Amino acid sequence: MxxxxxxxxxxxxxxxxxxxxxxxxxxxxxxxxxxxxxxxxxxxxxxxxxxxxxxxxxxxxxxxxxxxxxxxxxxxxxxxxxxxxxxxxxxxxxxxxxxxxxxxxxxxxxxxxxxxxxxxxxxxxxxxxxxxxWGNALNPLDERAVSHSHADWWEFSGQKSFCSGALDSEMLIASARDVDSGALLIAAVPTGRTGISVAEDWNNIGQRQTDSGTVTLEKVRVENHEILTDPGPLSTPFACLRPLLAQLILTNVYLSIGESAFNDARHYTLHEARPWHTSGVQTTSADPYILGQYGEFWAGLEAARLLTDRAADRFDAAWTRADALTDAERGDVALAVATAKVAATEIGLTICTRMFDVAGARATHGALRLDRHWRNLRTHTLHDPLAYKLREIGEWALTQRYPTPSFYS
CATH class of the missing domain: 1.10.540.10 (Acyl-CoA dehydrogenase/oxidase, N-terminal domain)
Known part of the structure; x- marks a missing residue:
């Protein structure tokens, strides 16, 4: 570059x-x-x-x-x-x-x-x-959108949820289940095409400006040249890098939330928090209990950062292999990404929850909205349960079986 x-x-x-x-x-x-x-x-x-x-x-x-x-x-x-x-x-x-x-x-x-x-x-x-x-209207777990085949085009109808970034986008990646074959069809279509409606209905507790609401498809005409079938979804080891990139993007978002929460907590510990009256210290920054918590935060963030960067480097190496990528090479990347995601999730939730222990009561002032860090991370991490990610890693650790490629692993 x-x-x-x-x-x-x-x-x-x-x-x-x-x-x-x-x-x-x-x-x-x-x-x-x-x-x-x-x-x-x-x-x-x-x-x-x-x-x-x-x-x-x-x-x-x-x-x-x-x-x-x-x-x-x-x-x-x-x-x-x-x-x-x-x-x-x-x-x-x-x-x-x-x-x-x-x-x-x-x-x-x-x-x-x-x-x-x-x-x-x-x-x-x-x-x-x-x-x-580009916005997202794929969500493979949402089966409400179906497709019908015509001579040289397709018709997509139904709804998709969790469509991050669809509002104010020029293009969408959309999916629908073919009613005849049952295959998942994925297409790239203009957001403004007739029949596509992007609702402003995202009102969750976190990630509040991702516009991750609903996209409705009403008899949307999708041309054959807009359908991604060559090679198609998850059809080769290289194509199976797509879910790993999705997981790696989320890992970096999770890590960024943890880092931001850490930075905000540090500011209020140093500038606003007061030492507890029985602590025997003059400043909060000298409190041994608070110092110990910051040590935990920092060690966890450093581990997550190293694992996340390692996973990104391995992903880049796999990307350059393109069609020569093997199943085993793809599996190694999947494990690296899953491990990083677990680390980023766990330390992020820890910091976002415990930051108020070290930042002090003044950090709970409503105008600061420091609770948004927890709300953002909690909202996002629920879409891909950590327990199942740990099970995939555990299966590799115990039996040396790579995670089975899917849209989430």
Whole structure:
């Protein structure tokens, strides 16, 4: 990947996040600048919910939506470790934005892994040129959407839930179950196509600006060239990297939430918290019990960071193997990703729960909305039960059997 990139002008509403004059910067530095601005309004936007339109437009203007697209097709040519570093950087500022940014790149990877060369090359080039945002309407566990075959096109009808980033997107990855064969069909379609309705009905306790609500498909015409059948979903070891990338994106989002909670707790411990009256110390930072908890937090975060970065490096190595990737090589990546996800989940939930023990009573002030860290992580981690991830790892540890490829492993 090129080491520098010319940052386009940012929208006027977010001029503070990027100078109006073009600046030569690395993609990570661009993300850091955007994250600094995003963090200023994260608590307020969490309370409001809805679509972070100005922030999504800033991501469009930044060029980062083309980050994982090869340079030959107009993108920045980043590898997955670099792209995931940006997911984590944005997630530390606002986990909702880290989430939708990561899922955008997951959707691009989906057309690369499941589609033909002619399909993904054309979509990559248009995405880079037009600054498209991709949203998700796949959800393989939601069977309410079905498809009917016609002579040279398909009809998708039904609903999909947990459609992260679908609102304010230009393209969707959508799925439907073929009523005749029972096969899961996955397609790339314009969000604005006739028959597609994206509801503003996401109102969960966490990840409140991911727009992960409902997409309704009403007799949507899907052309044959929009169906991803070559090689198709989970059809080869390389195609089976798609769920591992999804898991790795989530792992980086989880880790970013834990890091953000740690940073907020540290600020309030140092600047707001008061030592307990029987502690015998003058400052909270000298309390041995609080120091011990911070030691636990830090050790857990360091372990999760190392495991997550190791998993990303192994994923990149597998990605470069492409069609030569073997089942065993894919299995090794699956184990590395699952292990990192367990570590990020466990330390994240620990910090988000216990941060108030070390930050003090003032940290519970409602306007701070520091509870959003727990709400965000708890909302997200429930969609893929940790117990089943541990069972997969345990099966490998005991019997040396790799996890069976699915949309979640």
């Amino acid at each position: 090129n080491s520098t990139y010319v940052l386009p002008d940012a929208p006027a509403s977010l001029e503070s996040s990027a100078e109006t004059a073009s600046v030569i910067e690395t993609p990570l530095r661009i993300a850091q600048r955007l994250a600094t601005t995003f963090a200023l309004t994260a608590a307020e936007r969490d309370a409001r919910g809805g679509t972070p339109k100005a922030e999504r437009d800033a991501l469009r203007a930044s060029g980062l939506l083309a980050m994982s697209i090869p340079e030959a097709h107009g993108g920045l040519g980043a590898n997955w470790r670099q792209t995931l570093d940006v997911v984590r950087t944005l997630g530390r500022a606002d986990s909702s934005l880290g989430h939708v940014f990561g899922f955008h790149h997951l959707m691009l990877a989906t057309v690369r892994l499941f589609g033909s060369s002619a399909q993904w090359r054309a979509w990559f080039e248009q995405t880079a040129r037009r600054q498209w945002f």
